[in-house]
Amino acid sequence: xxxxxxxxPGLVKPSETLSxxxxxxxxxxxxxxxxxxxxxxxxxxxxxxYIHYRVSTKYTSSLKSRVTISLxxxxxxxxxxxxxxxxxxxxxxxxxxxDSMVRGVTQYYFDSWGQGTLVTxxx
Amino acid sequence: xxxxxxxxxVSGAPGQRVTISCTGRSSNIGAGYDVNWYQQLPRTxxxxxxxxxxxxxxxxxDRFSGSKSGTSASLxxxxxxxxxxxDYYCQSYDxxxxxxxxxxxxxxxxx
Numbered sequence: 001x002x003x004x005x006x007x008x009p010g011l012v013k014p015s016e017t018l019s020x021x022x023x024x025x026x027x028x029x030x031x032x033x034x035x036x037x038x039x040x041x042x043x044x045x046x047x048x049x050y051i052h053y054r055v056s057t058k059y060t061s062s063l064k065s066r067v068t069i070s071l072x073x074x075x076x077x078x079x080x081x082x083x084x085x086x087x088x089x090x091x092x093x094x095x096x097x098x099d100s101m102v103r104g105v106t107q108y109y110f111d112s113w114g115q116g117t118l119v120t121x122x123x
Numbered sequence: 124x125x126x127x128x129x130x131x132x133v134s135g136a137p138g139q140r141v142t143i144s145c146t147g148r149s150s151n152i153g154a155g156y157d158v159n160w161y162q163q164l165p166r167t168x169x170x171x172x173x174x175x176x177x178x179x180x181x182x183x184x185d186r187f188s189g190s191k192s193g194t195s196a197s198l199x200x201x202x203x204x205x206x207x208x209x210d211y212y213c214q215s216y217d218x219x220x221x222x223x224x225x226x227x228x229x230x231x232x233x234x
Contacts, residue, residue: 035223044226044227045169045212045228046225047223047224047225059222060220094169101175107174107216110159111174113168115168
């Protein structure tokens with residue numbers, strides 16, 4: 001059973017860069033897509049982006065200019081960097097594994113999630 | 124404004140059946156992209172409930188079922204239990220946005 005655990009600072013100053021790491025245990029980070037998803041307090045879920053060690057990365061259009069997701073296969077970890085943060089980036093950040101099923105075209109879903117980590121942007 | 128539209132709240136008494144709708148458009152559900160559902164219990168991470176329209180992961184009771192038609196999808200919960208009180212989110216892929224999208228979420232209250 002794969003497990004994911006987010007880690008990183010819980011407080012980031014405005015205009016600085018938010019950095020989080022997701023450590024994957026119980027399975028290899030290869031052969032899957034891995035995603036970051038966030039949830040502002042009291043609001044819904046927002047997909048941020050994904051990474052795959054062969055296919056590279058893809059980001060949601062609204063954050064594309066500020067987001068970088070990277071992978072460290074030697075540590076079985078992947079990371080999120082979000083630059084120039086503002087109060088609007090305050091949220092619980094989740095890392096998740098993306099599994100897939102081929103049905104005509106390949107369909108994807110988030111089958112395992114970390115517990116989430118709250119990041120507050122404030123001076 | 125979410126790309127996928129869900130009712131903000133639904134409610135039902137124990138033992139009843141409730142449904143949660145997820146309305147999309149021609150660039151997501153209507154284009155044939157499948158829908159996944161997640162359950163988020165209070166103060167916990169979301170959990171996969173239904174994947175690829177109607178499949179249940181191991182351990183999810185068969186009281187939960189998913190369906191899709193046209194540009195909409197539905198999650199049905201039968202034999203409602205107090206432990207089902209949670210937020211439910213639908214999710215799909217949107218070709219015009221070239222990314223995965225979530226519904227705004229529906230809060231289920233068990234009366």
